[in-house]
Amino acid sequence: MRWLVVPVLAVGVVGCVSSGDITLLHREITDVSRQVENLGRQSTGKEDLNVMSRKLADQNAQVLKSNADIQVELQQLRDQIQALQSNLDATNQRLSTLSSDLASARERLAAAPQATASAPGSPATPVAGATGGATAGMAVQPAQLYNSAYEDYLRGNFDLAIQGFSEYVKQYPTTDLAANGLYWIGECYYSKKMYKEAVDTFTQLLNTYKASDKAAAALLKKGFAYLELGDRSQAVINLQYVIYEHPGSKEAELARSRLAALGVKVK
Numbered sequence: 106m107r108w109l110v111v112p113v114l115a116v117g118v119v120g121c122v123s124s125g126d127i128t129l130l131h132r133e134i135t136d137v138s139r140q141v142e143n144l145g146r147q148s149t150g151k152e153d154l155n156v157m158s159r160k161l162a163d164q165n166a167q168v169l170k171s172n173a174d175i176q177v178e179l180q181q182l183r184d185q186i187q188a189l190q191s192n193l194d195a196t197n198q199r200l201s202t203l204s205s206d207l208a209s210a211r212e213r214l215a216a217a218p219q220a221t222a223s224a225p226g227s228p229a230t231p232v233a234g235a236t237g238g239a240t241a242g243m244a245v246q247p248a249q250l251y252n253s254a255y256e257d258y259l260r261g262n263f264d265l266a267i268q269g270f271s272e273y274v275k276q277y278p279t280t281d282l283a284a285n286g287l288y289w290i291g292e293c294y295y296s297k298k299m300y301k302e303a304v305d306t307f308t309q310l311l312n313t314y315k316a317s318d319k320a321a322a323a324l325l326k327k328g329f330a331y332l333e334l335g336d337r338s339q340a341v342i343n344l345q346y347v348i349y350e351h352p353g354s355k356e357a358e359l360a361r362s363r364l365a366a367l368g369v370k371v372k
Contacts, residue, residue, distance in 0.1 A: 247277050251286065263293040284310055284317035291326060300330040321351035325360055332363075341369055 254269025270286040270293075277283055291306035307327040311320060328343035347360035348371060364371050 247273065247280065247282075250276075251282055254286070255289065258289055258293060261296075263297050266290075267293045284314035284319050287314070288317075288319040288323055291323065295326060295330055298333070300333045303327075303330045304334070321347055321354045321356040324350070325356040328360065328363070337367070341367065345369075345371065 250269060250273050254266050254273060257263075257269060258266035267290050270290045274283050274286045274290075287306060287310040291303045291310065294300070294303035294306060304327055307323040307330070310317065310323045311327075314320070317323075324343055324347045328340045328347065331337075331340035331343060341364065344360040344364050347354075348357045348364075351357050361371055
């Protein structure tokens with residue numbers, strides 16, 4: 106009897122599971138399989154996404170570094186252009202000053218014999234018994250000293266030019282060309298890169314010959330010399346003085362240009 110019960114129960118159990126239940130079970134198994142595949146794909150996609158993110162981060166870092174390098178190179182180019190512009194401005198100012206000073210010197214020297222001979226107490230005033238030739242020789246002596254120093258400057262013989270101009274200023278401090286002599290001494294020191302001595306010389310000119318036609322040029326070059334010394338504040342002050350005290354002059358235009366290059370706004 107027991108052996109007959111088991112088959113009957115098995116038949117009963119099998120009879121309870123319909124074909125629809127089996128089909129549903131297959132569908133559930135298939136859905137689970139698809140979900141597992143999808144999860145696997147998503148996992149692979151996440152790994153690929155992480156790899157891509159790392160690559161993008163590396164590329165972004167390289168781009169940022171390249172941009173930084175480009176900015177540095179651009180700034181270096183700006184600095185070089187600014188230095189070239191400053192040198193060009195200084196050269197133009199020097200050439201303009203040379204031209205105007207040469208013309209002025211020629212005019213003054215043309216009138217020097219008459220003016221010197223008539224000036225009481227002048228070194229060229231003839232003494233008793235002096236001949237006309239001696240008087241003429243004494244009259245042109247200051248001009249010869251000045252011209253000799255000026256020629257030394259033009260040739261780049263700055264030490265000789267300083268010596269000659271210094272002698273002229275010492276012997277003839279009241280002449281019209283005395284201020285010019287001091288100015289060219291300052292230019293000689295500037296050309297020799299002796300900027301402290303240049304500042305001192307330009308300051309002496311401005312204190313001694315305030316009304317000189319070299320005052321604006323002396324102020325300008327004094328500002329340039331301070332820049333070379335690394336004293337920006339004093340340089341800005343002197344360049345601003347050029348604009349305020351000598352408006353409309355070519356030196357004021359050069360001072361304004363240099364201040365703009367330094368980032369200083371001038372009204």
